[in-house]
Amino acid sequence: MKILIKDTTVLTMNSEAPFRGDILIEDDRIADIRPDIPDADADEIIQGTDMVAAPGFVNAHQHTAMSLLRAFSDDLKLMDWLDKKVLPAEARMTPEDIYWGAKLSMAEMIRSGTTAFADMYIHMNEVACAVEEVGMRASLTRGMVFLEDDGGRRMNEALDLVARWNGQAEGRITTMLGPHSPYTCPPEPFKEVIALAEKLNLPVHTHLAETKEEVVTIRERYNQTPAEYLYNLGLFERTHVLLAHSVHLTRKDIGLLKGMKGGVSHNPVSNLKLGCGIAPVLGMMEQGITVGLGTDGAGSATTVDMFEEIKAATWLQKLDYGDPTRLPALQALQMATRESAKLLNLRDVIGTLEVGKKADLILIDLKKPHLQPAHNLESLLAYSANGADVDTTIVNGKVLMRGRQLLTIEEEELFKQVSARAKRITEGI
Numbered sequence: 001m002k003i004l005i006k007d008t009t010v011l012t013m014n015s016e017a018p019f020r021g022d023i024l025i026e027d028d029r030i031a032d033i034r035p036d037i038p039d040a041d042a043d044e045i046i047q048g049t050d051m052v053a054a055p056g057f058v059n060a061h062q063h064t065a066m067s068l069l070r071a072f073s074d075d076l077k078l079m080d081w082l083d084k085k086v087l088p089a090e091a092r093m094t095p096e097d098i099y100w101g102a103k104l105s106m107a108e109m110i111r112s113g114t115t116a117f118a119d120m121y122i123h124m125n126e127v128a129c130a131v132e133e134v135g136m137r138a139s140l141t142r143g144m145v146f147l148e149d150d151g152g153r154r155m156n157e158a159l160d161l162v163a164r165w166n167g168q169a170e171g172r173i174t175t176m177l178g179p180h181s182p183y184t185c186p187p188e189p190f191k192e193v194i195a196l197a198e199k200l201n202l203p204v205h206t207h208l209a210e211t212k213e214e215v216v217t218i219r220e221r222y223n224q225t226p227a228e229y230l231y232n233l234g235l236f237e238r239t240h241v242l243l244a245h246s247v248h249l250t251r252k253d254i255g256l257l258k259g260m261k262g263g264v265s266h267n268p269v270s271n272l273k274l275g276c277g278i279a280p281v282l283g284m285m286e287q288g289i290t291v292g293l294g295t296d297g298a299g300s301a302t303t304v305d306m307f308e309e310i311k312a313a314t315w316l317q318k319l320d321y322g323d324p325t326r327l328p329a330l331q332a333l334q335m336a337t338r339e340s341a342k343l344l345n346l347r348d349v350i351g352t353l354e355v356g357k358k359a360d361l362i363l364i365d366l367k368k369p370h371l372q373p374a375h376n377l378e379s380l381l382a383y384s385a386n387g388a389d390v391d392t393t394i395v396n397g398k399v400l401m402r403g404r405q406l407l408t409i410e411e412e413e414l415f416k417q418v419s420a421r422a423k424r425i426t427e428g429i
């Protein structure tokens, strides 16, 4: 199968300036990028005039099925929100609910230009089924809380997910192990997970230092910061690690993360809405730590549109430093693409438009009042564009949305399913 995107503006997300050209996709890969590629034997030609072709966004931290809890409970502190609202609702979620919730998030992600995501949640087999069907790329993790003895059930589910799904769906699905956080995972089970991750060569996906309360709790329990806790367990030297949040880090903590494989998913909209604080994004980057972008679940962030994260990320750093030159447009866009791809351990696979990489890309329609005139494309995309400007979304060489029509998700049925399920799950809570 050959798809030729003609006469478009190519933004690779590497350092070169945007340029006019064609993009040839052969099967699942980008085969050529240059002006005037002959269209003789293309199976499909997409006219890219007035569009920007860019790598699809990589959402580095999601709880996809939490879309079922969108706008269910807002304006609460993290622990009140989790304990009083989210956990009771999650206890009612069936595997089928998770399947439909994940699909709802995927519809929103495809519509807003995300092609890959990292997900930590429960009933992940159903999320994998939805990913296989819908055609996105995902790194899936069974989130594990070890606050009471479950006879190894969560760990078995995590390993079962790995055995069944790692490398499946034409290689679009990869897996990680997911101890939820320092405050829900005591040292012994955490160490067990780290040993397994090292043995099975799997990355670890966890939350870190999201709130000040977490810092106080870990100090009371272990006389350490949350980052010291993970460091002293040996996590950073043993495997690739994806750390969500990392808002409350000391200078010393940042030093402990330096040199780690993997890095940090910054989730600025969730952090803003839950009043968590501003992550030391530039401080981490100065130490060479990879910082990508994620939304967190729609239950906290309310949307999973990466354009919102890009805006929030850059504006927060400008505000924090009182300096508008900080975290400029291209760097914020790179966080959402190339840097997040590194966090998913897919550095050589996706995240930039390059010949030989997987064909995960989007076309953004510039013929919109808020995207004219086109003085500077990077500024337009980072500061003016939104998810609804995405015209076409392609993953692994397959078109998932063309002209804003979803091709692998039937939305009428989806909306019917999620509204009934969301009502049942949340009733009376």
Ligand SMILES: CSC[C@H]1O[C@@H](n2cnc3c(O)ncnc32)[C@H](O)[C@@H]1O
Pocket (backbone or CB within 6 Å): 063, 078, 082, 086, 087, 090, 120, 121, 122, 142, 143, 144, 145, 180, 207, 210, 270, 296, 297, 300
């Ligand atoms: C055990 S699966 C993952 C678990 O994480 C919960 N969660 C959602 N958002 C957050 C957040 O911002 N911080 C910590 N934990 C979060 C989710 O509800 C699941 O229970």
Ligand SMILES: [Zn+2]
Pocket (backbone or CB within 6 Å): 061, 062, 063, 207, 244, 296, 297
């Ligand atoms: Zn999270």
